[in-house]
Amino acid sequence: MSALKNKLQSEWISRFIDSLLPVFATLAALLIGAVMLLFLRVNPIEAYAALWDGAFGSPNAFAETLVKATPLLLVALGICISFRGDVINIGGEGQMIVGAVFATWVGLTFTNLPGWLVIVLALLAGFAGGAVWGGIPGLLKAYFRVNEILSTVMMNAIAVQLMNFLLRGPMIDPSQAQLASKIPQTAPLLDIFRLPRLVPTRLHLGALIAVILAVLVYILLWRTTLGYRIRAVGQNPNAARYAGIKVQRYVVLALLLSGAFSGLAGATQVYGVNYRMITDGSASGFTGSAGFNGIVAALFGQLHPVWSIPASILFGALLVGANKMQRVVQVPSALVIALNGLVVVFVVSSEIWRRRRQRQRLAVGGMEEEPPPPHEKAGQAEAGT
């Protein structure tokens, strides 16, 4: 009996350690960040204090963190779907942009409809726009075997130029078109089309929508046939094919849905934050790199939609805090990009210990093995062949 008890205890401890791995990964990344700060002759304690203060120091700061976390979470939800289906979607930036363009067009066109209806239509349009932009690489992967990592990156670059074209050409604010400066932006949305704010801060309804969708995506992935099939294709496409699943269709669907959530993220940026589209010529100028950072958040949340909520808040806090850090100790806020990368480095590095302990658990207790998410199987990179 005591042997069994010991076994269960060590089992419990090892699972506990597993769940703490992301925390260790963050601490390790912050530690290396501290070394970099020392290298830049900045006191890391002072810098991180400023970062914390910027992200959580006041209700406004925290609201700002949540505002930044919202698009991260929406993108991350899409990433959970696609990576579970063993489809690597790096196209969040482009999908956000196209979603935002679709949504903005709705708001600028249907100016005489009631506000709530336009908001609903706009969010749906954003969803559709992202789905189109994610669906194209999906079709290319399923039917032409084009590596989706590369095609989604290329679709990002194409979307940026599309945005630049539209915002300087057909969609430019008519009042700007008169001026010599010609700032590349659309006309502002009507006030009644703005997403309602939740508390007297900049926090908007989009955050709540994102959290609700996180639960829905969990249900989709683990409680519906569609989600089961996407995951089955991700785990083992051959087995899925023998089981009668139309693999190609679910590859397309995984990318299409993934893009749709990014598109929704773009739409909420327009309707909840900026109230118009404006470009500085780059993708990050509009997205704030949420299309990339959402991937980081999803990986950090272990590709689980609900765990992606705290993960997104963490990375939202890093982004907001970095701005404060830049003001207080004059460190470029780009440091956060390196920190994000380091977090992923440590998360992905720690997988080997998780796997090793999982094997031990299997050997010791015959416990049921949780299959790893497909991207961890390594070797699915099948570059274009």
Place this chain on the structure above:
Amino acid sequence: MDPIIILQAGVASGTVLLFAALGEVLAERSGVLNLGVEGMMLIGAMSAFSVTIATGNPWIGVLVAMFVAGLLSQIHAFIVITLQADQVVSGLALTLVGAGISLVLGEGLSKAGTVSLMPNFSIPLLSQIPILGPILFTRQSVLVYIGYLLTPLAWYYINHTRPGLHLRAVGEYPAAADALGINVFRMRYMYVFVGGMLAGLGGATISLAVAPGWFSELTTGGQGWIAVGLVIFAQWDPIRAALGSYAFGALRRLILDIQAPLTLFGMDNPFYYNPYWGFFLQMLPYAFTVIVLVIGSREAIRKRLGAPAALGEPYIRGERGK
């Protein structure tokens, strides 16, 4: 719109892609997919530029860039070779780390002014050849000439030398290579390092030769990703990688030139009169990459060519038949 000038500039700017793609060919031939090319190029471009400012000698800048980018690549090597983690995720992380460090350390570099660049010169005799002379051998950067030398060298090395055979063995069937006494792990570390060095050289080629200066992440502007795409199109062959790189370089130049003249083929040039139409032209290199990937993949299926068999797979000693 002089075709000679477009091709000449195309070869010059294609050299950036060439170095990065050659490096990726070598790394992938050893079985390691490194998606961090963009990050390694950025850190190469940044260190080349800043070291040249500090020392006044662009050669030192280039060497440091190669070393720093090689060093960065070893993070990826450690994660995917020793820790056997997922190569895609690690490569993405490397892109972020490389970009983040370059942007932090490169802050303020854009205002640094002019530095001494890598020398340009013409090759006597060869530059006299009609058409090819002006395109390939006239007033090109020394780095472009290095690219001419490196391409056949890499091809010969991979296909016709003993270490090249070992390289292919490690990428195709690491267990067999291991049984023959080849150190799979050391080989992979080495080729990831070489890949990083060449990506760094590509970055240095931007900041010290083709488009001198440091413009934060716009310095590379996604060329690292295009290079990864070219490797697939090139079927992991250095010669095809070179041709693809030069073609892309020429396309980029053509896109710039087509917007300049008042008339095009005897008609009013729409890109001159509606400058925002130019954004469509700027999509072309990326759209082309997608098309190239479609063609490359179809051809690979038809000819039953493919990626190195062990690409993306960690090698775990003693594991069933890998």
